[in-house]
Amino acid sequence: MNTNLEEFSYLWEDSDWALLKFNASPSEKEPRYAIVNTRTKHGLLVSDDTLYQDLKETMRKKGVRIVSGL
Numbered sequence: 001m002n003t004n005l006e007e008f009s010y011l012w013e014d015s016d017w018a019l020l021k022f023n024a025s026p027s028e029k030e031p032r033y034a035i036v037n038t039r040t041k042h043g044l045l046v047s048d049d050t051l052y053q054d055l056k057e058t059m060r061k062k063g064v065r066i067v068s069g070l
Contacts, residue, residue: 003051005058011035011044012062019059019066033066035059041070 011017019033020043033056035044046052060066 003048005054008055008058011055012059012064015065016040017044017059017064019056019064020070021066021068033060036067036070038065038067038070 016037016039018036018038020036021031021033023031035046035052035056036042037044044055046055
């Protein structure tokens with residue numbers, strides 16, 4: 001899938017979107033992130049794993065809020 005990340009720019013331009021930080025297991029040293037809407041409490045599902053990783057990395061670089069709970 002060749003998708004332009006700018007199609008998803010609302011994720012870093014709209015303050016309702018955030019990265020939900022969590023650890024799947026105590027042995028994981030690096031946190032994992034899910035893309036969530038803090039107003040609606042919904043997560044964003046993306047079927048392409050590479051695209052999802054790119055979106056999360058772009059959101060981090062753009063300074064999107066990181067939350068630990070909804």
